[in-house]
Amino acid sequence: MSTRNIYLKTMPPADAVTKAKAVLNRERLIKKEIIPVSEASGRVTAAPVYARYSAPSFHAAAMDGIAVWAKKTYFAREGYPVRLEPETDFFPVNTGEPIPPGMDTVIKIEETIGTSSGAIFIESPHFPWAHVRRVGQDIVASELLLTCNHLLSPYDIGALLAAGVWEIEVWERVKLVFIPTGSEVLDFALRPSPGLGQIVESNSQIFCALARSWGALPNNVSPVPDNPEMLREAVQQALTSDAQVVVVGAGSSAGETDYTARVFAELGEVLVRGLAISPGKPTLLGVAAGKLLVGAPGYPGSAVACFEEVLAPLVAWLGRSISVERERLNVKLTRNIPSPLGTEEMVRLAVGRIAGEALAVPLGRGSGMITNLAKAQALLRVTAASEGVDQGDTMEAELLVPRSVLDQVLLHVGSHDILLDLLANELMSLNQPVRLVSSNVGSLAGLAAIRDCSAMFAGSHLLDPGTEDFNFPALAKYLPGIDVYVINLAIRHQGLIVPKGNPKRLQQIEDLAREEVTFINRQRGAGTRILLDYHLQKAGIDPSNIRGYQHEEFTHMAVAVNVLSGAVDTGLGISSAARALDLDFVPLARERYDIVIPRIFLNDPRIQSLLSLLQQSELKSKIESFGGYETTLTGREMAPGMGLDG
Helix, strand or coil: CCCCCCCCCCECHHHHHHHHHHHCCHHHHCCEEEEEHHHCCCCEECCCEECCCCECCCCEECCCEEEECHHHHCCCECCECEEECECCCEEEECCCCECCCCCCEEEEHHHCEECCCCCEEECCCCCCCCCEECCCCCECCCCEEECCCCECCHHHHHHHHHCCCCEEEEECCCEEEEEEECCCEECHHHCCCCCCCCEECCHHHHHHHHHHHCCCEEEECCCECCCHHHHHHHHHHHHCCCCCEEEEECCCCCCCCCCHHHHHHHHCEEEEECECEECCCCCEEEEECCEEEEEECCCHHHHHHHHHHHHHHHHHHHCCCCCCCCCEEEEEECCCEECCCCCEEEEEEEEEEECCEEEEEECCCCCCCCHHHHHCCEEEEECCCCCEECCCCEEEEEECCCHHHHHHEEEEEECCCCHHHHHHHHHHCCCCCCEEEEEECCHHHHHHHHHCCCCCEEEECCEECCCCEECHHHHHHHCCCCCEEEEEEEEEEEEEEECCCCCCCCCCHHHHHCCCCEEEEECCCCHHHHHHHHHHHHHCCCHHHCECCCCEECCHHHHHHHHHHCCCCEEEEEHHHHHHCCCEEEEEEEEEEEEEEEHHHCCCHHHHHHHHHHCCHHHHHHHHHCCCEECCCCCCECCCCCCCCC
């Protein structure tokens, strides 16, 4: 049995970076090169740069007018003009043209009075060098233009060319190679269809995109199976290339097939074995052949933490660049964030402005959830000395998007439905795009978010068994005193999602109690869970007799995936989720999915865009195309007692 890598002593990322810098010879790793100035934007100067020419290299007119000798204008006054003769006292000049010899100022053309003879009159004195760009006013030949280790901007390129600098000495770009590992990992370049237990490799492309944003030159190779000899050969080959940094993706954790630490130790030295952060803990740093070795975790969230917290500052240091600091913003947390002591935890947030306040919804913290990386607008660091953050606390977060994006974000908290994805796409297609961000936590949690002013709208489909009405009884109970506007999104069909062909022949709610049937449930507070419990009660079924009743998922698509994978026989969900994954569906009930909006937000442009969208016949056609939806009430304001017939 292989020896496992146990992370007994982790260290903060900053300490890991310092330790790596101490053993790397930056001068030996990164060389100088000479490149054309026209191609140098984004590069870093390796030597000071001096001007060859002055700019301007002659006295030049700063605007259209006439060039004169200022002394001849000193006695001009209103009512007592001075007459100037052409070719003797003045010369016409255009912006940028040389000033004729003997002339030392430019008078704007609109300040002159012309005559039919060509002479002009002026009625005010002018002083030397007015409206003249003098020799060397901008750049003086031989002066220092740029220091060494300066990140070249597009504006620097213009200044260099104006000063007669055609080529420039810069530090070469840091070169990195990424080696994906894992016998279950498929090469994305082959466009594979993953089978059971297989995944499409994507971390290499996150890595490459990030590295390019740092100004580095990344490369990646095909995935290497879980074989120590093959991994050693791949790392050895990378070390003999021109890359200064070798990154191994996955294989850095404590599993029996995680060989990265062993290979690093055989080829060089392991410097860091584990970071005191989450995600990102199973990160390795080492050195071999004078080059930096990095063992990145396999889960995307952990891999990105490794790239951004450790690799980015090391690449910036190697390339003599500056690590870009993210803009910071105070945000108010809409939910509790528990966190273990002793480890800094990085939590991605969905952030939007509501009533001038930046509200943040914590996204899922599973390090394998790549979608949360894409959905987040900000990052919160929960310190190692903290046990978490409480709902309502104001914390400083790092923005992952421009600040202006937050004013486009429309925060939804509540029940999940596939139609939210449709709305998100349609809203982003508008001339004034709206970015819909959803936190799928169930109908009751959505109403709680409305109560706490932590969402602009909530999706809800809560059936009241006593009245058989939807949502309004729950609104009266959970949002007393809060004035809300309720508009219907669609009537949808709920039922049993089953495998193709319905092999267990499930036809009714009573079939869930059969001993051979396994089930996946929705989370407490979800409208689907409430609907299930209602039907179980009507049928006289004890939930404890259903195998899997205690196992929960948070979305209809997650329920459908469980059925598709064979993990369970069935789950209660919407027809469109079954259809999306080509599963069969046994209808059990129709329900009303409404959008609940506090009336104080009705005039917000984002809400207005949403309401306008719900009135479009094109949207209704798209809703119906999903299957399992009715649009007879779509876009209508709801009231108590309407039920399903309006």
